[in-house]
Amino acid sequence: MQGKEPIIPESDFMNFAVRASVRLDNITLNRLRNAETFEKWRDIVIFTVLLLTEYLYNQFSMNGVMGFSNISGLSAGKMSVSAKSGAELNSNPEYDIILENLWHTGLLYTGVCSRCN
Numbered sequence: 001m002q003g004k005e006p007i008i009p010e011s012d013f014m015n016f017a018v019r020a021s022v023r024l025d026n027i028t029l030n031r032l033r034n035a036e037t038f039e040k041w042r043d044i045v046i047f048t049v050l051l052l053t054e055y056l057y058n059q060f061s062m063n064g065v066m067g068f069s070n071i072s073g074l075s076a077g078k079m080s081v082s083a084k085s086g087a088e089l090n091s092n093p094e095y096d097i098i099l100e101n102l103w104h105t106g107l108l109y110t111g112v113c114s115r116c117n
Contacts, residue, residue, distance in 0.1 A: 007054065007057065007058070008053065008054065008057045012057065013053070016053045016056045016057045016060070017049065017050075017053045019053075019056055020049050020050075020052035020053040020055075020056055021049055023052060023094060023098075024045070024048060024049055024052060024098060027095065027098050027108065028098075028102070028107040028108060029110065031107050032045060032107065037107075041102070041105050041107065044101055044102065044105070045102075047101060048097065048098060048101040048102060051097050051101070052094060052097055052098070055093060055094065055097060056094075
């Protein structure tokens, strides 16, 4: 990002941007679907989606796979799935990107508020 040549080919950008947007929606509990909320945080949300898009593309480029971040291996014969260790699960770069940019917005709040709509 930051003034560099685009690293994501234009033909691939939308695919990765949609995935980044979906992940952001999931983590913010779809709060950004509210037009007023989105407008309030528009610039930082767009920046965050772009960072996530770039991250997802880089992961795909390095691993050739895009999917669940908590699975470390799969096998076809006799169905084998390996999960990452606890330390690896605690390291979630996607969430870290979102947290770094949106920590101050209230969009990540997962508690219960009886007066909130």
